[in-house]
Amino acid sequence: MNKRSGLKGLSGFSDMRDVLAGRVRGMRHPPSRSTCTCTGLRTYAGAYLAQLGGADVISFTAGVGENAPEVRAGALATLGFAGVQVDAERNGERGRGIRIISTDASAVTVLVVPTNEELEIARQTLQVTGG
Known part of the structure; x- marks a missing residue:
């Protein structure tokens, strides 16, 4: 359960890039690319929006959040009730920096925010070591 569940259990792959490319093995009727991921994201986003009574910003970060416009679009597809409107052209553009x-x-406001985990680890290491 700890090693072959989640994305790996659903698709046979642990890397979302393989799933998005449609490479799904060992399944008679594989989920359409990122269906399960988008459903999960919508579920959490909808729950948070309901608990908070709305939001000012939704941000996407890291590998999938920065590089998978289809996941971002799918995750936000039914959140129009909360005022979320995604620009398909902007969503499809690749870029650097916050967009x-x-x-x-x-x-x-829906943002794509690049992350730099290595830089943050270095900053925290310097802080802890007093460097």
Whole structure:
């Protein structure tokens, strides 16, 4: 359960890039690429939006969040009730730095925020070691 569940159990792969490329092995009726991931993200986002009574910003980070426009679009597809509107063209663009992928009319700003885990680890290491 700890080693072959989740994405690996559903698709046979542990890397979302393989799933997004449609490489799914050992399944008679594989889920369409990132269906399960998007459903899970929508479930959590909807629950948080309900608990918070809305949001000002939704951000996507790290490997999948930065590089998979289809996952971002799928994750936000049914959140229009909360004022989330994604600009398909902006969402599909590759870029550097923080970028807005929501429409100008969206009540919620949707961002793609690049991460740099190595830099953060180095900063925290310096802080802990007093360097």
